[in-house]
Amino acid sequence: MSGLRAKHRADRDSRILDAAAQLFREAGYEGAKIETIAAQAEVSVGTIYNYYRNKGDILVAIVSMEVNEVLNAGRRVVGNPPVNVRDAIDALIGIYIEHSLHYLSKEMWRQAMAISTQQPDSPFGQTYSALDSALTDQLRSLIGRLQQLELVRPEIDGRTVGELLFNNMNMMFIEFVKRDAAQMAELRAALRRQNSILVAAIAK
Amino acid sequence: MSGLRAKHRADRDSRILDAAAQLFREAGYEGAKIETIAAQAEVSVGTIYNYYRNKGDILVAIVSMEVNEVLNAGRRVVGNPPVNVRDAIDALIGIYIEHSLHYLSKEMWRQAMAISTQQPDSPFGQTYSALDSALTDQLRSLIGRLQQLELVRPEIDGRTVGELLFNNMNMMFIEFVKRDAAQMAELRAALRRQNSILVAAIAK
Protein backbone atom coordinates (compact mmCIF):
# COMPACT_ATOMS: atom_id res chain seq x y z
CA MET A 1 0.00 0.00 0.00
CA SER A 2 1.87 3.05 -1.22
CA GLY A 3 1.47 6.80 -1.19
CA LEU A 4 -0.34 7.59 -4.39
CA ARG A 5 -3.33 5.39 -3.76
CA ALA A 6 -3.56 6.54 -0.14
CA LYS A 7 -3.20 10.16 -1.18
CA HIS A 8 -5.98 9.92 -3.74
CA ARG A 9 -8.17 8.27 -1.15
CA ALA A 10 -7.53 10.99 1.40
CA ASP A 11 -8.11 13.69 -1.23
CA ARG A 12 -11.40 12.22 -2.35
CA ASP A 13 -12.53 11.60 1.20
CA SER A 14 -11.92 15.16 2.25
CA ARG A 15 -13.57 16.51 -0.90
CA ILE A 16 -16.64 14.39 -0.13
CA LEU A 17 -16.76 15.55 3.48
CA ASP A 18 -16.30 19.21 2.54
CA ALA A 19 -18.97 19.07 -0.13
CA ALA A 20 -21.37 17.23 2.16
CA ALA A 21 -20.80 19.56 5.11
CA GLN A 22 -21.44 22.59 2.96
CA LEU A 23 -24.54 21.17 1.28
CA PHE A 24 -26.00 19.79 4.51
CA ARG A 25 -25.72 23.24 6.02
CA GLU A 26 -27.08 25.06 2.95
CA ALA A 27 -29.80 22.71 1.81
CA GLY A 28 -30.41 20.59 4.89
CA TYR A 29 -29.84 16.87 5.13
CA GLU A 30 -32.75 15.80 2.94
CA GLY A 31 -32.17 18.63 0.53
CA ALA A 32 -28.57 17.62 -0.11
CA LYS A 33 -28.80 15.05 -2.90
CA ILE A 34 -26.07 12.44 -3.20
CA GLU A 35 -25.75 13.31 -6.86
CA THR A 36 -25.09 16.96 -5.94
CA ILE A 37 -22.55 16.04 -3.30
CA ALA A 38 -20.82 13.79 -5.84
CA ALA A 39 -20.76 16.53 -8.47
CA GLN A 40 -19.38 19.10 -6.05
CA ALA A 41 -16.76 16.69 -4.74
CA GLU A 42 -15.88 15.74 -8.34
CA VAL A 43 -16.39 12.04 -7.78
CA SER A 44 -19.08 9.67 -8.95
CA VAL A 45 -22.07 8.57 -6.93
CA GLY A 46 -20.67 5.07 -6.72
CA THR A 47 -17.44 6.35 -5.22
CA ILE A 48 -19.27 8.00 -2.38
CA TYR A 49 -20.81 4.65 -1.55
CA ASN A 50 -17.35 3.17 -1.66
CA TYR A 51 -16.31 5.54 1.12
CA TYR A 52 -19.52 5.64 3.14
CA ARG A 53 -22.07 2.94 3.61
CA ASN A 54 -24.94 5.39 3.18
CA LYS A 55 -25.87 9.03 3.32
CA GLY A 56 -26.22 9.01 7.07
CA ASP A 57 -22.69 7.76 7.56
CA ILE A 58 -21.37 10.88 5.87
CA LEU A 59 -23.24 13.00 8.38
CA VAL A 60 -22.04 11.03 11.36
CA ALA A 61 -18.44 11.47 10.18
CA ILE A 62 -19.00 15.23 10.30
CA VAL A 63 -20.64 15.03 13.71
CA SER A 64 -17.72 13.01 15.06
CA MET A 65 -15.30 15.78 14.22
CA GLU A 66 -17.43 18.27 16.16
CA VAL A 67 -17.82 16.04 19.21
CA ASN A 68 -14.10 15.40 19.32
CA GLU A 69 -13.51 19.12 19.50
CA VAL A 70 -15.98 19.31 22.36
CA LEU A 71 -14.17 16.52 24.18
CA ASN A 72 -10.90 18.39 23.86
CA ALA A 73 -12.40 21.56 25.24
CA GLY A 74 -13.93 19.55 28.08
CA ARG A 75 -10.57 18.07 28.99
CA ARG A 76 -9.30 21.52 29.87
CA VAL A 77 -12.21 22.09 32.27
CA VAL A 78 -11.69 18.75 33.99
CA GLY A 79 -8.00 19.51 34.41
CA ASN A 80 -8.70 22.77 36.15
CA PRO A 81 -12.33 22.96 37.33
CA PRO A 82 -14.02 25.78 39.28
CA VAL A 83 -13.60 24.95 42.98
CA ASN A 84 -17.30 24.50 43.61
CA VAL A 85 -19.42 21.50 42.68
CA ARG A 86 -22.28 23.37 41.11
CA ASP A 87 -20.05 25.64 39.04
CA ALA A 88 -17.72 22.87 37.98
CA ILE A 89 -20.56 20.76 36.58
CA ASP A 90 -22.14 23.82 35.02
CA ALA A 91 -18.85 24.77 33.37
CA LEU A 92 -18.32 21.37 31.76
CA ILE A 93 -21.89 21.03 30.59
CA GLY A 94 -21.73 24.61 29.37
CA ILE A 95 -18.79 23.67 27.14
CA TYR A 96 -20.75 20.80 25.64
CA ILE A 97 -23.87 22.81 24.99
CA GLU A 98 -22.26 26.00 23.74
CA HIS A 99 -19.94 24.22 21.29
CA SER A 100 -22.65 22.00 19.94
CA LEU A 101 -24.03 24.31 17.29
CA HIS A 102 -20.70 25.64 16.09
CA TYR A 103 -20.57 23.68 12.86
CA LEU A 104 -23.76 21.69 13.05
CA SER A 105 -27.31 22.93 12.62
CA LYS A 106 -30.12 21.56 14.77
CA GLU A 107 -31.39 19.71 11.75
CA MET A 108 -28.04 18.00 11.29
CA TRP A 109 -28.06 16.95 14.95
CA ARG A 110 -31.55 15.55 14.62
CA GLN A 111 -30.57 13.49 11.64
CA ALA A 112 -27.35 12.27 13.22
CA MET A 113 -29.10 11.22 16.42
CA ALA A 114 -31.82 9.48 14.48
CA ILE A 115 -29.32 7.56 12.39
CA SER A 116 -27.29 6.47 15.38
CA THR A 117 -30.45 5.03 16.90
CA GLN A 118 -31.61 3.48 13.66
CA GLN A 119 -28.33 1.78 12.80
CA PRO A 120 -26.51 1.18 16.08
CA ASP A 121 -24.33 -1.53 14.57
CA SER A 122 -23.04 0.38 11.57
CA PRO A 123 -19.47 1.64 11.92
CA PHE A 124 -20.72 5.15 12.53
CA GLY A 125 -23.46 4.08 14.88
CA GLN A 126 -20.69 2.58 16.95
CA THR A 127 -18.63 5.74 16.62
CA TYR A 128 -21.54 7.76 17.88
CA SER A 129 -22.03 5.46 20.87
CA ALA A 130 -18.33 5.70 21.63
CA LEU A 131 -18.60 9.48 21.68
CA ASP A 132 -21.49 9.29 24.14
CA SER A 133 -19.40 7.03 26.33
CA ALA A 134 -16.48 9.42 26.14
CA LEU A 135 -18.68 12.29 27.31
CA THR A 136 -20.11 10.21 30.16
CA ASP A 137 -16.60 9.25 31.11
CA GLN A 138 -15.47 12.85 31.10
CA LEU A 139 -18.27 13.72 33.51
CA ARG A 140 -17.19 10.81 35.70
CA SER A 141 -13.62 12.20 35.61
CA LEU A 142 -14.87 15.56 36.75
CA ILE A 143 -16.62 13.99 39.73
CA GLY A 144 -13.41 12.12 40.53
CA ARG A 145 -11.47 15.36 40.34
CA LEU A 146 -13.96 17.05 42.67
CA GLN A 147 -13.53 14.17 45.10
CA GLN A 148 -9.74 14.74 45.04
CA LEU A 149 -10.43 18.37 45.83
CA GLU A 150 -12.65 17.16 48.71
CA LEU A 151 -15.69 18.94 47.31
CA VAL A 152 -17.66 15.74 46.71
CA ARG A 153 -18.20 13.07 49.32
CA PRO A 154 -15.73 10.21 48.82
CA GLU A 155 -18.27 7.36 49.05
CA ILE A 156 -20.17 8.69 46.02
CA ASP A 157 -19.88 6.47 42.93
CA GLY A 158 -18.52 8.76 40.24
CA ARG A 159 -19.57 6.50 37.40
CA THR A 160 -23.20 6.49 38.47
CA VAL A 161 -23.29 10.25 38.88
CA GLY A 162 -21.57 10.69 35.50
CA GLU A 163 -24.26 8.54 33.90
CA LEU A 164 -27.06 10.50 35.52
CA LEU A 165 -25.56 13.81 34.45
CA PHE A 166 -24.93 12.67 30.90
CA ASN A 167 -28.24 10.91 30.39
CA ASN A 168 -30.22 13.85 31.65
CA MET A 169 -28.17 16.35 29.65
CA ASN A 170 -28.40 14.28 26.49
CA MET A 171 -32.18 13.89 26.68
CA MET A 172 -32.54 17.61 27.30
CA PHE A 173 -30.26 18.30 24.36
CA ILE A 174 -32.34 15.99 22.17
CA GLU A 175 -35.47 17.92 23.13
CA PHE A 176 -33.57 21.15 22.46
CA VAL A 177 -32.61 20.21 18.91
CA LYS A 178 -36.09 18.87 18.24
CA ARG A 179 -37.63 22.32 18.75
CA ASP A 180 -36.16 24.91 16.42
CA ALA A 181 -37.49 27.68 18.63
CA ALA A 182 -35.82 26.35 21.79
CA GLN A 183 -33.25 28.73 23.22
CA MET A 184 -29.89 27.70 24.52
CA ALA A 185 -30.20 29.91 27.61
CA GLU A 186 -33.38 28.09 28.63
CA LEU A 187 -31.73 24.74 28.14
CA ARG A 188 -28.85 25.73 30.38
CA ALA A 189 -31.19 27.10 33.04
CA ALA A 190 -33.21 23.88 33.05
CA LEU A 191 -30.04 21.82 33.34
CA ARG A 192 -28.88 23.93 36.29
CA ARG A 193 -32.24 23.42 37.98
CA GLN A 194 -32.06 19.66 37.44
CA ASN A 195 -28.42 19.28 38.38
CA SER A 196 -28.93 21.16 41.63
CA ILE A 197 -30.80 18.11 42.94
CA LEU A 198 -27.79 15.96 42.16
CA VAL A 199 -25.37 18.51 43.56
CA ALA A 200 -27.28 18.45 46.83
CA ALA A 201 -26.93 14.68 46.94
CA ILE A 202 -23.18 14.52 46.35
CA ALA A 203 -21.60 17.74 47.65
CA LYS A 204 -19.69 17.63 50.89
CA MET B 1 -71.68 10.78 7.75
CA SER B 2 -73.33 7.40 8.07
CA GLY B 3 -72.49 4.02 9.49
CA LEU B 4 -71.36 2.30 6.36
CA ARG B 5 -68.65 4.77 5.48
CA ALA B 6 -67.35 4.82 9.06
CA LYS B 7 -67.46 1.06 9.26
CA HIS B 8 -65.47 0.63 6.07
CA ARG B 9 -62.95 3.14 7.28
CA ALA B 10 -62.53 1.37 10.62
CA ASP B 11 -62.25 -1.99 8.88
CA ARG B 12 -59.59 -0.86 6.49
CA ASP B 13 -57.71 1.00 9.19
CA SER B 14 -57.55 -2.03 11.41
CA ARG B 15 -56.55 -4.27 8.50
CA ILE B 16 -53.72 -1.87 7.69
CA LEU B 17 -52.54 -1.76 11.30
CA ASP B 18 -52.74 -5.53 11.71
CA ALA B 19 -50.86 -6.17 8.50
CA ALA B 20 -48.21 -3.57 9.35
CA ALA B 21 -47.73 -4.81 12.91
CA GLN B 22 -47.28 -8.35 11.70
CA LEU B 23 -44.90 -7.44 8.89
CA PHE B 24 -42.86 -5.03 11.04
CA ARG B 25 -42.31 -7.85 13.51
CA GLU B 26 -41.56 -10.51 10.91
CA ALA B 27 -39.51 -8.56 8.41
CA GLY B 28 -38.44 -5.52 10.40
CA TYR B 29 -39.44 -1.95 9.65
CA GLU B 30 -37.31 -1.53 6.52
CA GLY B 31 -38.09 -5.03 5.35
CA ALA B 32 -41.83 -4.41 5.45
CA LYS B 33 -42.62 -2.86 2.06
CA ILE B 34 -45.65 -0.61 1.74
CA GLU B 35 -46.73 -2.66 -1.25
CA THR B 36 -46.65 -5.81 0.88
CA ILE B 37 -48.58 -4.19 3.70
CA ALA B 38 -51.14 -2.99 1.17
CA ALA B 39 -51.47 -6.45 -0.38
CA GLN B 40 -51.87 -8.14 3.00
CA ALA B 41 -54.42 -5.54 4.15
CA GLU B 42 -56.25 -5.90 0.82
CA VAL B 43 -56.11 -2.21 0.03
CA SER B 44 -54.10 -0.26 -2.49
CA VAL B 45 -50.91 1.62 -1.77
CA GLY B 46 -52.71 4.92 -2.23
CA THR B 47 -55.26 4.05 0.42
CA ILE B 48 -52.57 3.53 3.01
CA TYR B 49 -51.38 7.06 2.31
CA ASN B 50 -54.93 8.23 2.72
CA TYR B 51 -54.90 6.88 6.28
CA TYR B 52 -51.30 7.61 7.24
CA ARG B 53 -49.08 10.42 6.08
CA ASN B 54 -46.07 8.14 5.71
CA LYS B 55 -44.65 4.79 6.71
CA GLY B 56 -43.46 6.13 10.05
CA ASP B 57 -46.96 7.24 10.99
CA ILE B 58 -48.11 3.65 10.80
CA LEU B 59 -45.42 2.69 13.25
CA VAL B 60 -46.26 5.45 15.70
CA ALA B 61 -49.89 4.39 15.72
CA ILE B 62 -48.71 0.99 16.92
CA VAL B 63 -46.27 2.48 19.42
CA SER B 64 -48.99 4.74 20.81
CA MET B 65 -51.20 1.79 21.62
CA GLU B 66 -48.37 0.16 23.55
CA VAL B 67 -47.40 3.31 25.47
CA ASN B 68 -51.01 4.02 26.37
CA GLU B 69 -51.27 0.57 27.91
CA VAL B 70 -48.12 1.32 29.87
CA LEU B 71 -49.58 4.61 31.09
CA ASN B 72 -52.72 2.84 32.29
CA ALA B 73 -50.71 0.25 34.17
CA GLY B 74 -48.60 3.04 35.66
CA ARG B 75 -51.69 4.86 36.89
CA ARG B 76 -52.51 1.93 39.15
CA VAL B 77 -49.04 2.09 40.73
CA VAL B 78 -49.28 5.83 41.33
CA GLY B 79 -52.69 5.38 42.93
CA ASN B 80 -51.37 2.83 45.41
CA PRO B 81 -47.58 2.91 45.56
CA PRO B 82 -45.28 0.82 47.79
CA VAL B 83 -44.76 2.80 50.99
CA ASN B 84 -41.05 3.28 50.45
CA VAL B 85 -39.42 5.74 48.07
CA ARG B 86 -36.96 3.35 46.47
CA ASP B 87 -39.55 0.61 45.93
CA ALA B 88 -42.20 2.99 44.67
CA ILE B 89 -39.93 4.42 41.98
CA ASP B 90 -38.67 0.97 41.12
CA ALA B 91 -42.22 -0.34 40.80
CA LEU B 92 -43.32 2.38 38.38
CA ILE B 93 -40.20 2.19 36.26
CA GLY B 94 -40.47 -1.58 36.34
CA ILE B 95 -43.93 -1.33 34.80
CA TYR B 96 -42.60 0.85 32.00
CA ILE B 97 -39.65 -1.38 31.21
CA GLU B 98 -41.35 -4.72 31.50
CA HIS B 99 -44.32 -3.76 29.34
CA SER B 100 -42.20 -2.16 26.67
CA LEU B 101 -41.47 -5.21 24.55
CA HIS B 102 -44.94 -6.72 24.76
CA TYR B 103 -45.99 -5.87 21.22
CA LEU B 104 -42.93 -4.03 19.94
CA SER B 105 -39.57 -5.49 19.01
CA LYS B 106 -36.37 -3.62 19.82
CA GLU B 107 -36.03 -2.83 16.14
CA MET B 108 -39.46 -1.25 16.07
CA TRP B 109 -38.55 0.89 19.07
CA ARG B 110 -35.34 1.99 17.39
CA GLN B 111 -37.20 3.06 14.29
CA ALA B 112 -39.91 4.81 16.25
CA MET B 113 -37.39 6.75 18.30
CA ALA B 114 -35.37 7.64 15.24
CA ILE B 115 -38.39 8.92 13.35
CA SER B 116 -39.60 10.97 16.29
CA THR B 117 -36.22 12.69 16.40
CA GLN B 118 -36.01 13.12 12.65
CA GLN B 119 -39.48 14.59 12.20
CA PRO B 120 -40.39 16.24 15.49
CA ASP B 121 -43.08 18.37 13.87
CA SER B 122 -44.93 15.63 12.05
CA PRO B 123 -48.04 14.22 13.72
CA PHE B 124 -45.88 11.21 14.61
CA GLY B 125 -43.24 13.30 16.30
CA GLN B 126 -45.80 15.27 18.24
CA THR B 127 -47.63 12.17 19.38
CA TYR B 128 -44.38 10.63 20.50
CA SER B 129 -43.37 13.76 22.41
CA ALA B 130 -46.76 13.85 24.08
CA LEU B 131 -46.26 10.28 25.26
CA ASP B 132 -42.86 11.18 26.70
CA SER B 133 -44.44 14.11 28.52
CA ALA B 134 -47.17 11.87 29.87
CA LEU B 135 -44.59 9.49 31.30
CA THR B 136 -42.58 12.33 32.84
CA ASP B 137 -45.77 13.66 34.31
CA GLN B 138 -46.68 10.32 35.78
CA LEU B 139 -43.30 10.17 37.52
CA ARG B 140 -43.92 13.68 38.84
CA SER B 141 -47.29 12.48 40.16
CA LEU B 142 -45.63 9.63 41.95
CA ILE B 143 -43.25 12.01 43.70
CA GLY B 144 -46.23 14.16 44.67
CA ARG B 145 -48.00 11.11 46.04
CA LEU B 146 -44.91 10.17 48.06
CA GLN B 147 -44.83 13.70 49.46
CA GLN B 148 -48.46 13.30 50.57
CA LEU B 149 -47.41 10.08 52.29
CA GLU B 150 -44.58 12.06 53.92
CA LEU B 151 -41.92 9.82 52.43
CA VAL B 152 -40.35 12.57 50.34
CA ARG B 153 -39.26 15.91 51.73
CA PRO B 154 -41.91 18.57 51.01
CA GLU B 155 -39.54 21.22 49.61
CA ILE B 156 -38.41 18.91 46.80
CA ASP B 157 -39.60 20.02 43.34
CA GLY B 158 -41.50 17.05 41.98
CA ARG B 159 -41.33 18.24 38.40
CA THR B 160 -37.56 18.42 38.41
CA VAL B 161 -37.20 14.99 39.97
CA GLY B 162 -39.69 13.57 37.49
CA GLU B 163 -37.63 14.98 34.64
CA LEU B 164 -34.42 13.54 36.01
CA LEU B 165 -35.99 10.12 36.49
CA PHE B 166 -37.58 10.09 33.07
CA ASN B 167 -34.59 11.46 31.17
CA ASN B 168 -32.23 8.98 32.74
CA MET B 169 -34.62 6.08 32.25
CA ASN B 170 -35.30 7.02 28.66
CA MET B 171 -31.63 7.29 27.72
CA MET B 172 -30.95 3.96 29.38
CA PHE B 173 -33.89 2.48 27.50
CA ILE B 174 -32.55 3.88 24.24
CA GLU B 175 -29.19 2.21 24.90
CA PHE B 176 -31.06 -0.96 25.79
CA VAL B 177 -32.95 -1.16 22.51
CA LYS B 178 -29.82 -0.25 20.57
CA ARG B 179 -28.04 -3.42 21.72
CA ASP B 180 -29.97 -6.53 20.79
CA ALA B 181 -28.00 -8.52 23.35
CA ALA B 182 -28.82 -6.18 26.23
CA GLN B 183 -30.81 -7.88 28.98
CA MET B 184 -33.76 -6.36 30.73
CA ALA B 185 -32.55 -7.49 34.15
CA GLU B 186 -29.30 -5.57 33.68
CA LEU B 187 -31.18 -2.47 32.60
CA ARG B 188 -33.33 -2.60 35.72
CA ALA B 189 -30.34 -3.15 37.97
CA ALA B 190 -28.52 -0.18 36.43
CA LEU B 191 -31.59 2.00 36.87
CA ARG B 192 -31.87 0.99 40.52
CA ARG B 193 -28.20 1.87 41.04
CA GLN B 194 -28.69 5.27 39.39
CA ASN B 195 -31.98 6.08 41.07
CA SER B 196 -30.55 5.31 44.50
CA ILE B 197 -28.55 8.55 44.22
CA LEU B 198 -31.74 10.46 43.62
CA VAL B 199 -33.60 8.60 46.33
CA ALA B 200 -30.91 9.63 48.81
CA ALA B 201 -31.39 13.24 47.76
CA ILE B 202 -35.16 13.37 48.16
CA ALA B 203 -36.21 10.81 50.81
CA LYS B 204 -37.17 12.06 54.22
Next chain:
DNA sequence: TTCCAAAATTGAGTCAATTCGTCATTCGTG
Protein backbone atom coordinates in the same frame (compact mmCIF):
# COMPACT_ATOMS: atom_id res chain seq x y z
C1' DT C 1 -85.84 4.64 -7.41
C1' DT C 2 -82.72 7.93 -9.69
C1' DC C 3 -79.14 10.95 -9.79
C1' DC C 4 -75.45 14.19 -8.27
C1' DA C 5 -71.78 15.84 -5.34
C1' DA C 6 -68.58 14.52 -2.02
C1' DA C 7 -65.55 11.19 -0.28
C1' DA C 8 -62.57 7.56 -0.92
C1' DT C 9 -59.89 4.13 -3.59
C1' DT C 10 -56.75 2.99 -7.09
C1' DG C 11 -52.14 2.00 -9.27
C1' DA C 12 -49.06 3.75 -12.67
C1' DG C 13 -45.67 7.32 -12.42
C1' DT C 14 -41.91 10.17 -10.04
C1' DC C 15 -37.93 10.83 -7.44
C1' DA C 16 -33.80 9.90 -4.93
C1' DA C 17 -30.98 6.45 -2.37
C1' DT C 18 -28.48 2.47 -3.07
C1' DT C 19 -26.47 -1.56 -5.79
C1' DC C 20 -23.59 -3.89 -8.97
C1' DG C 21 -21.24 -5.31 -13.16
C1' DT C 22 -17.74 -3.10 -16.04
C1' DC C 23 -13.68 -0.75 -16.69
C1' DA C 24 -9.48 2.19 -15.36
C1' DT C 25 -5.71 2.95 -12.22
C1' DT C 26 -2.14 1.55 -9.14
C1' DC C 27 0.86 -1.92 -7.14
C1' DG C 28 4.44 -5.33 -6.70
C1' DT C 29 7.40 -8.40 -9.24
C1' DG C 30 10.70 -10.19 -12.66
Next chain:
DNA sequence: CACGAATGACGAATTGACTCAATTTTGGAA
Protein backbone atom coordinates in the same frame (compact mmCIF):
# COMPACT_ATOMS: atom_id res chain seq x y z
C1' DC D 1 9.90 -1.37 -18.37
C1' DA D 2 6.23 -4.82 -18.90
C1' DC D 3 2.81 -7.57 -16.98
C1' DG D 4 -1.00 -9.62 -14.17
C1' DA D 5 -3.44 -8.95 -10.03
C1' DA D 6 -5.74 -6.15 -6.90
C1' DT D 7 -7.95 -2.13 -5.80
C1' DG D 8 -11.20 1.08 -6.52
C1' DA D 9 -14.01 4.52 -9.69
C1' DC D 10 -17.84 4.73 -12.46
C1' DG D 11 -22.83 5.42 -13.65
C1' DA D 12 -26.78 2.90 -15.51
C1' DA D 13 -30.11 0.02 -13.49
C1' DT D 14 -32.81 -1.20 -9.50
C1' DT D 15 -35.62 -0.41 -5.62
C1' DG D 16 -39.08 1.34 -2.76
C1' DA D 17 -41.48 5.38 -0.60
C1' DC D 18 -44.65 8.55 -1.89
C1' DT D 19 -47.96 11.39 -5.35
C1' DC D 20 -51.86 12.43 -8.14
C1' DA D 21 -55.27 12.33 -11.87
C1' DA D 22 -58.74 9.13 -12.99
C1' DT D 23 -62.27 6.18 -11.34
C1' DT D 24 -65.46 4.06 -8.07
C1' DT D 25 -68.36 4.16 -4.04
C1' DT D 26 -71.38 6.35 -0.77
C1' DG D 27 -75.02 9.47 1.25
C1' DG D 28 -79.05 11.66 0.73
C1' DA D 29 -82.21 14.92 -1.92
C1' DA D 30 -85.88 15.00 -5.13
